Amino acid sequence: MAVAADTDANLLRLGGFSGKDIPEDDLLRACVHCGMCLPACPTYRLTGQEMSSPRGRLWLMRAVADDRLDLLDPLFDEQMYQCLNCRACEAVCPSGVHYGPLVEASRAQLEQHRPRSLSDRVVRRIGLDWLFADSWRLRWIVNLLRLSQRSGLTVLARKMGILKALGMADLEALTPAISRRALVPGNERWDADLSISPPRRARLFNGCVMGTVFANTNRAAARVMARNGSDVDVPVAQLCCGALHVHAGMMEEARVLARTNIDAFASSGDDPIVVTAAGCGAALKEYGYILKDDPAYAESARTFSARIRDFTEYLGERDLVPPTRTIRRQVTYQEPCHLVHAQRISRQPRDLMNAISGLELIEMKESSLCCGSAGIYNIVRPDMANELGDRKALHAMETTASEVITANPGCQMQVGASLRRNGSTAKVRHIADLLDEAYGGAKTKRSVIGNSAQHATR
Amino acid sequence: MDTRVDRYSLVTSLENIVGKDAVFTRAADLLVYEYDGSVDGAVETAMPAAVALPTTAQQVADIVLLARRANLPVVARGAGTGLSGGAVPQQGGIIIGLTRMNRILEIDRDDRTALVEPGVINLELSEATIPHRFFFAPDPSSQKACTIGGNVAENSGGPHCLKYGVTSNHILGLEVVLPDGRIVWTGGRAAGISGYDLTGAMVGSEGMLGIVTKALVRLTPMPEATLVLLAPFADIDSASHATTRIISAGIVPAALEMMDNLTIQAVEPAYHAGYPMDAGAVLLIEIDGIADDVRGTGEEIATICAEAGATEVRSATSQAERDLLWKGRKMALGAMGRLAPNYYLHDTVVPRSKLPATLRRVDEISRDFDLPIANVFHAGDGNLHPLMLFDRRIAGSTERVLEASKEIITYCVEVGGALSGEHGIGTEKSGYMTMVYTADDLAAMAGLKNSFDPAGMFNPDKIFPKGYMCGEVRALRMQAMAQKLGIHAL
Numbered sequence: 015m016a017v018a019a020d021t022d023a024n025l026l027r028l029g030g031f032s033g034k035d036i037p038e039d040d041l042l043r044a045c046v047h048c049g050m051c052l053p054a055c056p057t058y059r060l061t062g063q064e065m066s067s068p069r070g071r072l073w074l075m076r077a078v079a080d081d082r083l084d085l086l087d088p089l090f091d092e093q094m095y096q097c098l099n100c101r102a103c104e105a106v107c108p109s110g111v112h113y114g115p116l117v118e119a120s121r122a123q124l125e126q127h128r129p130r131s132l133s134d135r136v137v138r139r140i141g142l143d144w145l146f147a148d149s150w151r152l153r154w155i156v157n158l159l160r161l162s163q164r165s166g167l168t169v170l171a172r173k174m175g176i177l178k179a180l181g182m183a184d185l186e187a188l189t190p191a192i193s194r195r196a197l198v199p200g201n202e203r204w205d206a207d208l209s210i211s212p213p214r215r216a217r218l219f220n221g222c223v224m225g226t227v228f229a230n231t232n233r234a235a236a237r238v239m240a241r242n243g244s245d246v247d248v249p250v251a252q253l254c255c256g257a258l259h260v261h262a263g264m265m266e267e268a269r270v271l272a273r274t275n276i277d278a279f280a281s282s283g284d285d286p287i288v289v290t291a292a293g294c295g296a297a298l299k300e301y302g303y304i305l306k307d308d309p310a311y312a313e314s315a316r317t318f319s320a321r322i323r324d325f326t327e328y329l330g331e332r333d334l335v336p337p338t339r340t341i342r343r344q345v346t347y348q349e350p351c352h353l354v355h356a357q358r359i360s361r362q363p364r365d366l367m368n369a370i371s372g373l374e375l376i377e378m379k380e381s382s383l384c385c386g387s388a389g390i391y392n393i394v395r396p397d398m399a400n401e402l403g404d405r406k407a408l409h410a411m412e413t414t415a416s417e418v419i420t421a422n423p424g425c426q427m428q429v430g431a432s433l434r435r436n437g438s439t440a441k442v443r444h445i446a447d448l449l450d451e452a453y454g455g456a457k458t459k460r461s462v463i464g465n466s467a468q469h470a471t472r
Numbered sequence: 473m474d475t476r477v478d479r480y481s482l483v484t485s486l487e488n489i490v491g492k493d494a495v496f497t498r499a500a501d502l503l504v505y506e507y508d509g510s511v512d513g514a515v516e517t518a519m520p521a522a523v524a525l526p527t528t529a530q531q532v533a534d535i536v537l538l539a540r541r542a543n544l545p546v547v548a549r550g551a552g553t554g555l556s557g558g559a560v561p562q563q564g565g566i567i568i569g570l571t572r573m574n575r576i577l578e579i580d581r582d583d584r585t586a587l588v589e590p591g592v593i594n595l596e597l598s599e600a601t602i603p604h605r606f607f608f609a610p611d612p613s614s615q616k617a618c619t620i621g622g623n624v625a626e627n628s629g630g631p632h633c634l635k636y637g638v639t640s641n642h643i644l645g646l647e648v649v650l651p652d653g654r655i656v657w658t659g660g661r662a663a664g665i666s667g668y669d670l671t672g673a674m675v676g677s678e679g680m681l682g683i684v685t686k687a688l689v690r691l692t693p694m695p696e697a698t699l700v701l702l703a704p705f706a707d708i709d710s711a712s713h714a715t716t717r718i719i720s721a722g723i724v725p726a727a728l729e730m731m732d733n734l735t736i737q738a739v740e741p742a743y744h745a746g747y748p749m750d751a752g753a754v755l756l757i758e759i760d761g762i763a764d765d766v767r768g769t770g771e772e773i774a775t776i777c778a779e780a781g782a783t784e785v786r787s788a789t790s791q792a793e794r795d796l797l798w799k800g801r802k803m804a805l806g807a808m809g810r811l812a813p814n815y816y817l818h819d820t821v822v823p824r825s826k827l828p829a830t831l832r833r834v835d836e837i838s839r840d841f842d843l844p845i846a847n848v849f850h851a852g853d854g855n856l857h858p859l860m861l862f863d864r865r866i867a868g869s870t871e872r873v874l875e876a877s878k879e880i881i882t883y884c885v886e887v888g889g890a891l892s893g894e895h896g897i898g899t900e901k902s903g904y905m906t907m908v909y910t911a912d913d914l915a916a917m918a919g920l921k922n923s924f925d926p927a928g929m930f931n932p933d934k935i936f937p938k939g940y941m942c943g944e945v946r947a948l949r950m951q952a953m954a955q956k957l958g959i960h961a962l
């Protein structure tokens with residue numbers, strides 16, 4: 015029986031990978047197709063089909079590299095973007111396959127070689143390029159969103175079915191309560207509690223979404239660090255981390271942001287750079303990788319990446335000052351993919367929660383399976399994302415916890431929306447907000463506000 | 473392909489059976505069904521003509537009937553972690569993927585059984601039964617990913633099979649779709665078998681006799697206490713002597729595994745399981761049962777190990793410590809990717825008494841072929857896993873590996889061993905079957921295959937050496953007869 019090549023002319027239009035950001039052959043061939051990663055993959059779990067598995071996707075990449083499959087075959091495109099880039103496969107792979115950089119490079123290949131419709135290009139340019147490349151623009155848009163939320167405009171729009179007609183019903187459901195005042199880099203600083211010595215110095219990475227929509231969470235994180243003996247500030251001139259760009263295969267745009275951020279933190283010596291969004295943290299830790307071929311930045315990118323700490327990782331490096339308040343509450347923990355899989359941080363957040371007296375942590379099933387947020391995945395692929403979101407919500411609801419704790423803004427929005435859709439009233443909170451509450455909150459620890467709210471470098 | 477079923481009607485018929493989203497026929501889709509877990513170079517890849525992902529036994533039967541009309545081969549596929557090429561469709565045809573039949577249908581605490589669909593993942597069955605204080609004993613290292621259907625087809629084993637037995641000891645009954653499209657049950661809940669043991673025939677048949685659509689499996693009660701010992705030795709020899717002495721003292725550990733230095737080099741930096749990097753070999757021994765017995769046996773084993781030259785004996789009792797010690801072992805195969813881009817292994821079995829000599833021979837072969845070989849294996853039942861490390865991009869390296877493995881297999885068979893302990897024969901080892909079986913033996917096996925599947929439709933080209941099946945069975949019988957009569961010309 016001959017192989018079924020008769021209907022597939024597209025197999026013949028081959029050119030392999032070319033241009034910039036080619037998936038590295040050595041990384042690709044580290045996969046021995048053992049299949050051990052299959053059950054960890056959310057898209058495989060939902061579909062049971064090999065092409066939606068990490069092994070299948072790696073095999074497709076290899077087929078393109080070997081001129082057996084066209085880069086522009088619709089299946090390749092579909093699979094590279096159906097992947098959530100959650101990196102669960104990477105964390106369980108016994109051969110140590112670096113899946114993330116491979117799928118990102120494959121997307122970069124598609125970006126370079128695929129003809130895109132004009133509208134698609136415009137949306138991406140405005141969405142990812144124009145908006146995130148400048149922090150003022152983003153703050154301005156977020157403010158507008160907040161005002162529309164408060165003025166009831168969105169409620170009205172929803173009632174009239176406008177959002178639905180615009181295909182934005184899902185987007186609206188995802189929008190969280192927005193912090194009133196954005197955190198502007200260089201404008202606020204927190205001084206270490208004096209009782210603790212020696213003081214440490216932490217530079218907060220603000221992030222685009224965290225610094226605006228969730229600015230109060232960043233402030234909470236800074237307060238917790240200050241209570242644990244750190245001087246915290248938010249260096250000026252920093253921008254979005256570029257994670258969304260990397261995920262979308264827009265590598266050059268990501269590199270521009272990366273260089274800006276490296277420069278912004280260059281004057282703060284080797285102070286740890288603390289990040290409150292798992293997705294940003296993972297991307298920042300990979301600056302060394304994405305700039306490895308840039309002679310001017312390769313070295314500084316590596317040192318920059320080595321300074322990055324997730325908020326929970328940073329706190330876990332020293333004994334914790336015991337939180338002062340008892341919180342009698344049951345919570346469950348949703349592990350952000352880019353914390354547990356990409357950064358392999360899983361113990362620290364749990365240790366932190368267990369340090370709060372009265373708090374009971376009830377583990378949910380599949381706590382490390384992606385919730386479907388995955389950057390902007392839930393906006394561009396709502397079906398698959400909703401299925402994962404429902405699965406997550408049901409697992410969380412099974413624990414009967416009144417709060418779901420997480421450590422990434424995307425998860426916070428996605429899990430929140432999923433819980434509401436499934437009729438749950440449980441709240442979703444960032445672990446920094448929970449800890450801040452356990453230390454007494456905003457009323458007992460104020461920031462220094464001013465134009466030069468910056469700590470000197472030791 | 474039969475002219476009555478052309479390509480177009482094949483696709484639409486498949487879609488009518490399982491639905492549009494469960495049929496794949498584009499070449500790009502089929503690419504990812506051309507491999508399984510087996511090693512590049514040892515098993516040829518091959519693409520199917522179509523893949524269907526059914527959700528019921530009836531759908532499986534309907535696909536089989538369609539394939540019959542179209543005169544196409546049918547290959548069952550679980551998770552595709554097989555190491556002998558079992559799920560690779562050597563003659564194309566239809567792959568029936570069972571990954572969407574993945575429900576645990578029933579857990580019966582009184583009868584200690586579970587009724588499951590074939591796509592249930594091995595470890596997830598145990599995870600579902602542990603709250604009831606039971607587990608599914610066969611524990612291949614791939615248990616996080618492989619399916620019960622695949623376990624049945626390969627008669628898979630794992631570390632704990634030393635005490636509890638391989639898959640065949642844990643299957644009570646099976647629902648199978650036969651090559652003629654009938655759905656039948658073999659075995660059942662009650663102990664004892666009336667008539668032929670068809671369950672026994674199905675287990676280990678590598679998808680060549682029937683497609684499993686439900687399995688009634690035995691659940692094993694969780695032991696009261698479990699102890700894991702780690703004993704490092706200066707060299708492999710003393711570790712194998714310790715193994716032989718433990719078993720001949722009449723002790724039956726739950727598991728007794730050996731890892732040599734090369735394996736430790738691959739695993740320890742990755743998983744920090746706590747194996748000493750400078751040990752020549754370590755034994756990982758698990759004992760389970762009633763608390764008092766476990767403690768006593770543990771001490772007995774520790775003494776034997778110390779006498780055989782163990783540099784220390786460490787014990788782990790808490791779940792977390794035990795998991796860590798095991799993690800290194802369970803991840804060993806995959807971790808080889810850290811030492812070399814490719815690995816290839818066999819899973820020959822030798823009588824335990826021949827273990828030290830066999831390992832010395834493996835070491836010799838490693839030096840003769842200038843090929844690093846890591847040993848990580850089920851020492852307790854003499855089931856070797858010599859892992860040859862190589863880089864297939866270097867010209868001639870694959871050939872060298874295949875030559876070396878032939879040497880290893882030949883030696884193991886000479887000392888009275890078997891070709892495969894648990895990974896199956898597939899296409900990978902079919903060529904070696906004549907080394908262990910006479911033409912008569914093979915003819916008897918072919919007879920069984922023939923009575924189930926005279927057309928050779930289910931998973932062709934597996935187990936039997938090339939040219940031994942279908943039309944050639946008659947010739948085989950004649951050859952057997954000729955052998956008996958001492959006639960050589962045929």
Ligand SMILES: Cc1cc2nc3c(=O)[nH]c(=O)nc-3n(C[C@H](O)[C@H](O)[C@H](O)COP(=O)(O)OP(=O)(O)OC[C@H]3O[C@@H](n4cnc5c(N)ncnc54)[C@H](O)[C@@H]3O)c2cc1C
Pocket residue numbers: 048049050508509547548549550551552553554555557558559570590611612613614617618619620621622623624625626627628629630631678679680682683684685805806894895896931
């Ligand atoms: C890293 C690694 C470690 C491993 N360790 C072990 C080990 O310790 N012990 C061990 O025994 N094996 C081991 N294996 C081999 C493999 O995991 C087992 O053979 C496993 O049972 C295969 O299950 P599967 O679901 O992947 O089957 P597949 O690979 O999909 O198929 C294997 C065979 O079973 C047939 N089959 C699958 N499902 C059915 C069904 N429902 N009905 C009929 N036939 C079917 C297929 O046709 C094929 O012939 C290992 C593999 C890997 C990659």
Ligand code: SF4
Pocket residue numbers: 044045046047048049050051052068069072103106107108109110111
């Ligand atoms: S990515 Fe890793 S776990 Fe997955 S098939 Fe490849 S080697 Fe195996």
Ligand code: SF4
Pocket residue numbers: 054055056057058067068071096097098099100101102103104113
């Ligand atoms: S990154 Fe996540 S979705 Fe993508 S292949 Fe890996 S496990 Fe699957």
